[in-house]
Amino acid sequence: MDLAHLIPSYQPLPFPLPVWLMQTLLVLGFYLHALPMNVVLGGGFISTALFAIGRSDQSSYAYRAAKALAVSLPLFISFAITQGIVPLLFLQLIYGPAFYTSSIIMAVPWISLLLVIMISYYLSYIVLYRTLRGQEGEKSAAKASLLLLVMSIGFSFVAYLFSNNMTLMLHPEKWLAMYEHSAKGMNLNSSEVTLIPRYLHFFVSSFAVAGMTLGLFGLYMSKKDSKFSEWMIKIGSRIFMAATVIQIPVGLWFLKAIPAEFAGNFLGSDQIATAVFGLSMALTLLSICTSTIAAGSGNRKAFIATVITNALLILSMIVNRHQLRLFHLNPHVKPELVAVSTQWDLLAVFLVSTVALIWYLVWLSALVLKSYQKPIAEYATNSSVATIGEVSHG
Amino acid sequence: MNYPLWVVPDLGGSWVIGIISIIHIFISHFAVGGGIYLAFAEQLAYKRKDERIYNFLKSHSRFFVLLTTVAGAVTGVGIWFSVSLVSPDGIASLIQCFTLAWAEEYLFFVAELATAFAYYYTWDRISREQHLLLARLYAIFSVFTLVIINGVLTFMLTPGKWLSSHWWFDGVFNPTYFPSLAIRLLIMLAIAGMYALVTCTRIEEPKFRTFMVRYCAKWLLPVFLLGPVCMLWFLSQVPHSVLGTIFTGIQNSGVGNFSILARALYISLVLSGTILLFAFFGPFLNPRGFTFKVAILFMICGFAATGTTEWMREMLRKPYVVYNYIYSNGIHKDEIEKIADEGFLHRGKWSTALTAATPTDEFHNGEIVFRYQCMACHTEKGYRSMKKLLGQRDEQAIISFLQILRERDPQKNNYSNIMPPLAANDAEMKSLAKYLASINTDEREKNTAHRSPASDHSISMK
Numbered sequence: 001m002d003l004a005h006l007i008p009s010y011q012p013l014p015f016p017l018p019v020w021l022m023q024t025l026l027v028l029g030f031y032l033h034a035l036p037m038n039v040v041l042g043g044g045f046i047s048t049a050l051f052a053i054g055r056s057d058q059s060s061y062a063y064r065a066a067k068a069l070a071v072s073l074p075l076f077i078s079f080a081i082t083q084g085i086v087p088l089l090f091l092q093l094i095y096g097p098a099f100y101t102s103s104i105i106m107a108v109p110w111i112s113l114l115l116v117i118m119i120s121y122y123l124s125y126i127v128l129y130r131t132l133r134g135q136e137g138e139k140s141a142a143k144a145s146l147l148l149l150v151m152s153i154g155f156s157f158v159a160y161l162f163s164n165n166m167t168l169m170l171h172p173e174k175w176l177a178m179y180e181h182s183a184k185g186m187n188l189n190s191s192e193v194t195l196i197p198r199y200l201h202f203f204v205s206s207f208a209v210a211g212m213t214l215g216l217f218g219l220y221m222s223k224k225d226s227k228f229s230e231w232m233i234k235i236g237s238r239i240f241m242a243a244t245v246i247q248i249p250v251g252l253w254f255l256k257a258i259p260a261e262f263a264g265n266f267l268g269s270d271q272i273a274t275a276v277f278g279l280s281m282a283l284t285l286l287s288i289c290t291s292t293i294a295a296g297s298g299n300r301k302a303f304i305a306t307v308i309t310n311a312l313l314i315l316s317m318i319v320n321r322h323q324l325r326l327f328h329l330n331p332h333v334k335p336e337l338v339a340v341s342t343q344w345d346l347l348a349v350f351l352v353s354t355v356a357l358i359w360y361l362v363w364l365s366a367l368v369l370k371s372y373q374k375p376i377a378e379y380a381t382n383s384s385v386a387t388i389g390e391v392s393h394g
Numbered sequence: 395m396n397y398p399l400w401v402v403p404d405l406g407g408s409w410v411i412g413i414i415s416i417i418h419i420f421i422s423h424f425a426v427g428g429g430i431y432l433a434f435a436e437q438l439a440y441k442r443k444d445e446r447i448y449n450f451l452k453s454h455s456r457f458f459v460l461l462t463t464v465a466g467a468v469t470g471v472g473i474w475f476s477v478s479l480v481s482p483d484g485i486a487s488l489i490q491c492f493t494l495a496w497a498e499e500y501l502f503f504v505a506e507l508a509t510a511f512a513y514y515y516t517w518d519r520i521s522r523e524q525h526l527l528l529a530r531l532y533a534i535f536s537v538f539t540l541v542i543i544n545g546v547l548t549f550m551l552t553p554g555k556w557l558s559s560h561w562w563f564d565g566v567f568n569p570t571y572f573p574s575l576a577i578r579l580l581i582m583l584a585i586a587g588m589y590a591l592v593t594c595t596r597i598e599e600p601k602f603r604t605f606m607v608r609y610c611a612k613w614l615l616p617v618f619l620l621g622p623v624c625m626l627w628f629l630s631q632v633p634h635s636v637l638g639t640i641f642t643g644i645q646n647s648g649v650g651n652f653s654i655l656a657r658a659l660y661i662s663l664v665l666s667g668t669i670l671l672f673a674f675f676g677p678f679l680n681p682r683g684f685t686f687k688v689a690i691l692f693m694i695c696g697f698a699a700t701g702t703t704e705w706m707r708e709m710l711r712k713p714y715v716v717y718n719y720i721y722s723n724g725i726h727k728d729e730i731e732k733i734a735d736e737g738f739l740h741r742g743k744w745s746t747a748l749t750a751a752t753p754t755d756e757f758h759n760g761e762i763v764f765r766y767q768c769m770a771c772h773t774e775k776g777y778r779s780m781k782k783l784l785g786q787r788d789e790q791a792i793i794s795f796l797q798i799l800r801e802r803d804p805q806k807n808n809y810s811n812i813m814p815p816l817a818a819n820d821a822e823m824k825s826l827a828k829y830l831a832s833i834n835t836d837e838r839e840k841n842t843a844h845r846s847p848a849s850d851h852s853i854s855m856k
Contacts (some may be wrong), residue, residue: 008396008743011483013490025497029739031735043624077510078463081471082507085500088471090479100397107400107479111410114472152489174745175398183401183765185479217736238711343562346494353501367513371519373688 003172007332008097014341016091022090022335023322029086031318035209036079038202038314040158042210043076044124044152045067045238048145061231063141067132068217069210070148081117081276094335095169095325102169105178106161113161118362119156123147129295136264156203163199164189170328197254204250205314211239212310215294222300230298237294237303240310244288245320262327266320272325276316283313395742396724397482399765404776405768407480412708414476416701418469423700424589425462425506426540427582429492429589431613432458432513436608438530440522446602458498459514463507463768473576483768485716485726491556491565492546499542506512540578542566548574551711552632553719573628580617580624581700584669587613588689588696591677595686610679618670635716635811653825662706667830711770711813721784721814723770730802733817738763760829763822767814774833781834789831798821 015022047069053063091099103110131144168174168189178187189195218232255263266277287309293302400407432455441449446679477485489496513528520528545566549556556565590610597603612774631635672692677684713722720726725733729741739745745762752758772778784792801825807815818826 005743006747010483011487011490013487015490016493016562029424073526074463078507078511080465081467082504083501084471085503086497088474089489089496089500092486093493096482096486096489100478100486103475104479104482111472111475111479114414114468114475116467119469120470125460125464179398180748183399184403185400283506325658343494346498348563350494350497350501355500357501358570364508364512367520367524368516373514374519 006101006172006175008101009095010205010335010338014339014342015335016343017067017070017347018337018342022094026087026090026094027030027318027322029090030322031315033080033087034082034314034318034325036076036083038206039210039213040073040206041152041155041203042206042243043073043213044148044155046207046210046214047073048148048152051141051145051148055138055145058136058141061228064213064215065232066141066144068102069214070124070127072134072213072217073151074128074152075150076119076341077121077124080125081121089287095329095333098169098172098329099165101175102165102189105167105175105206106165106187106189109161110185111186115157116154117145120151120158123151127151131317138205138274141358158383159202160199163195163202164192167192167195167198170325172332175233194239194257197250197257200250201247201254203248205317206232208243208247208310210316211241211243212307214239214262216307219300219303233300233303234251234295234298237306237380238296240306241291244284245283258324264361265323265327269362270323273320273327276323280313280316280320283309283316287313306337366368395738395745395766398744400479400767401765401769402773404773406567406771406773406777407476408708408771411473411476411480414469414472415762416697416704418466418473419704420460420585420697420700421466421469422583423578423585424458425466426533426536426579428458428589428612429464429506429510429529429536430583431527431586433529435590435609436451436526439485440526443709444608446597446599447606449596450594450602450606454590455514455517457593458589459510467507481715481724484720484722486715488546488550489719491560491562492549495542495562495566499539501537502538502542506532506539509535509800527630537579540557540582541575544575544578545709550714550716551636551707553716554639557718567572569631570628570735572663573624573631576624577621577628577645579619584614584617585696585700587611587673588693591684595684595689600682607681607684608675611673611681614673619676621666638811648769662699662702665695665702667754669695669699674841681758712812713810723767723814725814725817730815730817734800734802734819737819737821739819746822755843756825756828756830759822760825760827764819764829765827766815767818767826771813780830781837784830784834784837786838787831787834789827792827792830795826796827 009045017025047066050062050069054060054066057063127144127147131140131147168178171189171192174189178189181187213236215233215236218229218236221232222229249251255266261269264272268274287306290302290306290309293299294306402410421612432451435451439445439451471524473487509528509532513525513532516525516528545568548570549565552569554564554568554569555561587610589611591607593608594603594610597606669692672695674691676688711717711722714720714727715722715724718727733741739749739759739762745766748762749755749759768780772780772783774782787795796816796818797808798807798812800818802810802815804810815828816823
């Protein structure tokens, strides 16, 4: 059957923004989602391991680092979910005909991921408010380690389902047979040859990003406890370096698994794809060099250089990922043929609001971070309550 | 027809959305109303110079943050997931119209969440003046998420001028926008009060508990006083045919063809009335006797009232996803006539693909028509079961009934207010009848002895 007959039509309405702008927002939105999502996925496993290592000594660096990560996880989970809204919105808008279809075909596992996310999310809070509350000891550390492991397995499963859907939407040729196999949505794209290398490529990178996060915690701690800070930077950089080195064979496996024509596009046939891919490779090598220095000496400058290189590397890899999607979908899904009627008025409101939001978040972060530099204020006395009361009613 | 259709046996796709939505609505209304509550209660603590209120709010806010940031956020995304699976054409239309409105809501949502965390993590760490500011900012941001999403929700029932202009502004600020906003805000305050009543009953000191229980009960009063007025305002803005559906339902309750909507209305009113009377005679007049268990019962009543009311709101919109534009089964209103002439199965991408290999298999074609035109609301043997609704009708009786459903003139088709007209040519209608007749075989066989010819083709919707 001609695949064009299986690609659902767009709605008989114009797009509210030009396609290039929507694609840019899709890529940037996914970038902002991928960062916290990676911290959660890799951070959960790393925290599990560090709790297990430092369980007998609560003053050990391993235990303290595990706790720092575990305490921050609920926040990162929240960021990851919130930031997921933007790429999901634009994915549906631009590539809806492919994405809605693949989601329906694997509807049951797809919708079940909500429950898994919720359970994993609450587990992170249980660790924070139950396990790490009160008297901490070997038992509570072991329990935290176990709960975080369950949480991380949950999130790994969510990632697996995402990889399934993101690959299934690229293969219209599989859709009809799968839907006829189960119209109830009991399908997975597990026979996909790129599934495992693609999944691993993301999974391993989450360790690299979580390693960076650990190092960043170290950087934040540098004035309070310089030795612990140095240890965190070293360990974080080591994790990053190891994960990035492992990425090389995994990445090659992924490159080999995708259709030869598309691999060729990244290796010279398509100028832009090749340039971005080349940049990714250069940044990978650079980040391995800088992280090696930071891992050995705990050098802060080398670590900061790694953080910046890694931030750029992730962005260029995400552009590569988007290009791969375009190579797959270009023959079938054609958003550029949909009429565009740009909503300039709303776009202006949106841009102004974005700037205002960034300004607000900077102010808010400064307020919170500053408050944590100081010891907890003593409970305000009645007289100070009175002062505020007068202020708010004066 | 454009997309493959997700078959959800027994429950039906609409309930997958329904279950997630009801949970989300109950939590998200709390997120907004609760924000306003926290800001006012914190101000009360400072005004009364009462450390106990301050300390109560600290523990209440943890419960608040845990519930809204986790379950609230995940079920919010969940509605989106479920609607995409059940009604892809409907959500695609909405997204295409309101992309930037949604993007704007996302910005407020980010601000809301960030503020919630900052607020929760800075108790005793920043000045009380700053903390109160955070509480107020949170309340403002969360109200703004409602201000935006309310536009999309009400658009579906009353798209108003958008139908001709296709301008987002007409869609968002549609006829029911303001009354609906007012009603939702009132309900949010009431839900915030109900949640806070639960945490208040955990306060140990009797005198303080009594004070707080009475304070929380007051949050249910605005909806009691202003709710009916806002509801009348809302009803004055909905299409006449919708009002007709409600009142026909009420008059024919128990025997009418749409009595279920009237019943839902009764349940919603009875539950809401019970809560309000309960709030007045319980926590407000007699705060001392108000216990944790009663507070939980209160919440269950509130949950049931929210569920029923939202379900009713969805029912009012029947048979459309977007009123007068796109039907609940994803077919655009202006396509119906063409489909009746040219046929349905070859019109959509997936309906064509699914029947291409078996063009003469009537039974299979009938099943595909059933999936696309009926399964948005019905299941074979579960929720709104076709087996039950068809009763003992044989294939011929079913065809006669389908002929009524195919009529576009409301005079000839008295289901036109609640069901989309059947969009099919003669052959497809016969195929559908063949398939439907296979669903109620048991019913027919069971009652062969007592069977009488079906002279009345109406189907009871009890």
